[in-house]
Amino acid sequence: MIEIRHLSKTFGRKPAIDDVSFVAEDGRVTGFLGPNGAGKSTTMRTALALVRPDRGQALIDGENFARMRSPMTAVGSVLNPRSAHKSRSAYDHLCSLAQMNGIPESRVKEVMDITGIAQVAKKKAGTFSLGMSQRLSFAAALLGDPRNLILDEPVNGLDPEGVKWVREICRYYASQGRAVLLSSHLMSEVALTADDLVIIGKGKIMETTTVSHFIEEHSIDSIRVVTPQPDRLTAVVTTMAGASLQPDPRRTDLPEQARAFRITGIPLTTLADLLAREGVVMYEFRQEQVSLEDAYLALTHGEAEYRSRTPGEVPRPLASPGRGTPADGRTAIGRTAGNPMGGGR
Ligand SMILES: Nc1ncnc2c1ncn2[C@@H]1O[C@H](COP(=O)(O)OP(=O)(O)OP(=O)(O)O)[C@@H](O)[C@H]1O
Structure with missing residues (x-):
């Protein structure tokens, strides 16, 4: 021991x-x-x-x-x-x-x-x-x-x-x-x-x-729904006691008019029946589990001493024309932002 x-x-x-x-x-x-x-x-x-x-x-x-x-x-x-x-x-x-x-x-x-x-x-x-x-x-x-x-x-x-x-x-x-x-x-x-x-x-x-x-x-079940009728979906879900709906930022190849949501607090079959009855059009409908890794990251968020950022989050220094700077003023992320993975000590 x-x-x-x-x-x-x-x-x-x-x-x-x-x-x-x-x-x-x-x-x-x-x-x-x-x-x-x-x-x-x-x-x-x-x-x-x-x-x-x-x-x-x-x-x-x-x-x-x-x-x-x-x-x-x-x-x-x-x-x-x-x-x-x-x-x-x-x-x-x-x-x-x-x-x-x-x-x-x-x-x-x-x-x-x-x-x-x-x-x-x-x-x-x-x-x-x-x-x-x-x-x-x-x-x-x-x-x-x-x-x-x-x-x-x-x-x-x-x-x-x-x-x-x-x-x-x-x-x-x-x-x-x-x-x-x-x-x-x-x-x-x-x-x-x-x-x-x-x-x-x-x-x-x-x-x-x-x-x-x-x-x-921490394993909370949620349902991911993609619909071209976000207002109708929101109206239906908000009538259900205990259900909540949040936009899902992972927009994987969605048609322009479609929006993705995560819905919790309602069984999959109940939601499926309800949306079918109300005639809400869906492009995607599936149950997902919050991964343990997500739950752990949410718990330790703010506790990490060394946090990495994605290249898009790293502020780009203003490009000044000069050697190695593309003519249109774009900066090369890899060269200017350091190691995007960060993390080491
Ligand atoms: N010998 C040392 N001298 C000075 N600071 C130290 C020393 N050892 C650890 N630290 C600091 O103490 C803190 C805890 O470090 P520690 O190595 O225990 O963390 P860790 O959880 O094992 O991290 P990692 O997963 O990166 O190994 C860090 O801020 C580290 O920089």
């Missing part, structure tokens, strides 16, 4: 985490979800005594990591896929970790098989792709057959088979009664893997719940 109790840490003047508390229970995968810079890594690194907190404490099976006699059997961690010495082979890297921690060499072979890197055992870690490096990090984490796993964005750089494998490893360890704490900024990934959910934004815990409860709470 991993217990995070009232952890706070400020770097310089900036609080990275502020009074963070939650428990990753045995036998469950706990998804630790938050946008970039939310404080996930700081929390995990504090639990592993790599960051000293200003306040609070983190306990693994009731013990402080820094005071553990046999840390590798208590907790395995995947923090940085490129942590192995570049000029060492994967095998030598794992052997030296095993030796330092009193783990038999036979376990090195086992974890290489489990993580699928046995074939590249003699290759230098520096030549590994990001995905292979991530597998090597996992091999190191599993060496001590740990009772707990702390995994910081473990699917980064993995191919679909690797992503599925991480999911299976997490589920397998949880099924054995161990605690798995898994960070991600992708709700879709966490929803497929985790039982419990801790959502963090700007260093503060925003929600602790279970994945199934989050799905139940």
Whole structure:
């Protein structure tokens, strides 16, 4: 069990985490979800005594990591896929970790098989792709057959088979009664893997719940209707108690006179019958579910430290005629607006 109790840490003047508390229970995968810079890594690194907190404490099976006699059997961690010495082979890297921690060499072979890197055992870690490096990090984490796993964005750089494998490893360890704490900024990934959910934004815990409860709470059914008669549609829907209608901004190849709406609070069949009876013309009529990713983004909106913008949202500097400026005064977005994806730090 991993217990995070009232952890706070400020770097310089900036609080990275502020009074963070939650428990990753045995036998469950706990998804630790938050946008970039939310404080996930700081929390995990504090639990592993790599960051000293200003306040609070983190306990693994009731013990402080820094005071553990046999840390590798208590907790395995995947923090940085490129942590192995570049000029060492994967095998030598794992052997030296095993030796330092009193783990038999036979376990090195086992974890290489489990993580699928046995074939590249003699290759230098520096030549590994990001995905292979991530597998090597996992091999190191599993060496001590740990009772707990702390995994910081473990699917980064993995191919679909690797992503599925991480999911299976997490589920397998949880099924054995161990605690798995898994960070991600992708709700879709966490929803497929985790039982419990801790959502963090700007260093503060925003929600602790279970994945199934989050799905139940946030999966709202809506009906998308496209019609050339928006006034008639609005008039019909507003007569229905509990129904509400909003314009749907996703205008995918609509005829000019058509408008798209999202309608909630009314069963699909009731609405279909009503619109047919009233003779409202429809070009499109279908049920949609708000995706979990949308619900999560709505929850953490405003909590992201680094937000990307689409090229259209980035203000264009006024074009002054000169070298490289098209003759008609247009500016080239890619050149003038920087990286439209933003995001990194
Ligand atoms: N060693 C450090 N020195 C200064 N600031 C730091 C340090 N480590 C983290 N921070 C800052 O603390 C905040 C939280 O960062 P953290 O890495 O914990 O977030 P995160 O949720 O893991 O983000 P990401 O998903 O991008 O990895 C950020 O503002 C970050 O810049």
